[in-house]
Amino acid sequence: MNTKDFWFDLPEELIAQDPLEERSSSRLLVMDRESGGIRHRHFYDIPEYLRAGDCLVINDTKVIPARLHGVKAETGAHAEILLLKRRTKDEWECLVKPGKKLRNGACIVFGEGLLMGEIVDTIDDGNRIIRFRYEGIFEEVLDRLGEMPLPPYIHRQLSDKTRYNTVYAEHDGSAAAPTAGLHWTKELLEKVREKGVEIAHVTLHVGLGTFRPVKSDTVEAHHMHSEFFIIDEENAAKMNACRAGGGRLICTGTTSCRTIESAALPDGTIPAKSGWTQIFIYPGYRFKAMDGLITNFHLPESTLIMLVSAFAGREHVLNAYRAAVQEHYRFFSFGDACLFL
Template identity: 60%
Template sequence: MKTSDFNYDLPKELIAQHPLEKRSNSRLLLLNKKTGEIKHEHFYDIYDHLNKGDVLVLNDTRVLPARIHGSREGKEEHIEFLLLKRLNGGDVWECLCKPGKKVKIGTKIFFSDKLKAEVIDIAEDGNRFIEFKYDGIFEEILDELGEMPLPPYITEKLEDKERYQTVYSKVEGSAAAPTAGLHFTLELLEKLEEKGVEILYITLHVGLGTFRPVKVDDVKNHNMHSEFYVISEEVAEKINRAKSENRRIVSVGTTSVRTLETASDEDGFVKESSGWTDIFIYPGYKFKCVDALITNFHLPESTLLMLVSAFSSKDIILNAYKVAVDEKYRFFSFGDAMFLY
């Protein structure tokens, strides 16, 4: 299976540069994952397609304002740091640095009077391990100094940081948003609960590896990035009860899919767990837990497009993407959504 099999043509003007004024006004492409039948609606119409008893699983991770700017102590130059991964909950972070050549082991970095750091190691891929020193609460300082780490294909400035967060974001730790969830409003979630849809929250901290292109010709040779996830005992029990009653598990986003499929056994029952997952889902994978999927439109030749293709078929998904391009849907993080059922 070739990476090039997952390519498609996308006009640049269809890459959404900003969120819509109202989250749930985005468009929704309904796709029957077996027949390929397509319908066009709006996201608020998801209410009509989720049934009483369905379990809607959302990722409650919260994006850190993880892009910060500093300089070497005593120097005037500008260095950008992107916080990727916190090590063991402490003050050491794996960071992407630009320009990296100025950031050697032992280099001391100045961000503000409240925040300083030292480079303690360099990873094989060139990322730096940086130990932060600060006065106060780290997350509060980061919120004050940091910028949202928007994907490279979004070039316009985001005026409101909260628009790159889901309305239910709670657990800080992501370097990117679980974008399928950006379409939900609190009002829509309340309406779904009133209808009898069971809403559950899991956590997977999204890394920037989600945007990393697949650079190998053969899909099977790709090394998947790892991300930290948590499923509580209560949530696992509720999912398992639904599975035993043949109720539908609807995943919001590929991050929720990867978490559920990592933690489930061959019969689709989920265990309480936390840890790192590097599960790579591409066509040929047999889904164990997830029955339906709400997702955005993904980059050509990306692992996310491969996952969605595995959930349906490559031909059905690429045809749906062609239709979405023809119908001028908005693509990627701030773009429109698809419901595969």
């Protein structure tokens, strides 16, 4: 399967640079994945498409202000790091810039000494292991000094850090937001509950691999990044009860999809489970558990548009994207949403 089969033309002005003032006022493209039929709605209309007995699956990971700017202690030269994975209490795997000048043993000063980092190792993919020193609580220092790690196609920082997290974000650990969830408000979630829809929480800590382009000519040659996920007993039971009762599992976001599809048994049962997943979903994949998907509009030739195409059909999805361009939908992380049923 060729990577170029997932290309579409997107005018740059349709890439959303800021979130809307009201989360749920985003537009919503609703597509019947069997017929390919499309309706244009708003996200606040989404309860109309959910029914009693369904289960809405949401990813409650929380993005941390993982981008730090500092200076090399030896030279005063600017250094930028991005926290990726916590290895121990004070050691993190990080992406560093400029990579060629930040080698093992280098010391980086952040916030005029509020935080110090020493590069203690370089790992296979060029990322660094950094050991931090600080006074007090690391998370409080990070909240003071760090920036939200917005994707590269967003060119300005947020004035309100909370807008790059969902209203139900709970567990620190992501370097990127599960952006489909940014449209939900507490009021809209309550409306869904009142309709008889169960809400199940899963956790998948989103890594920067979600933004990495597929550089191989063929889809099958792409190496997928790994991410850590958790499904606890209570929420596994909610999802299994939904399936047993004939309800639908509707995932908010590709991260929720990847979580339940990673854990699901061949018969669709979802056990309580945690671990690392490198699942790569593209056309030809047979879904075991997910029945519906809420997601944003994704980059051309990305693993995410491939996942959506596996669920709803490549031609249907590309037709929907072309319609969205014609209708001037807003694309990517702060953009509008789709519902595939």
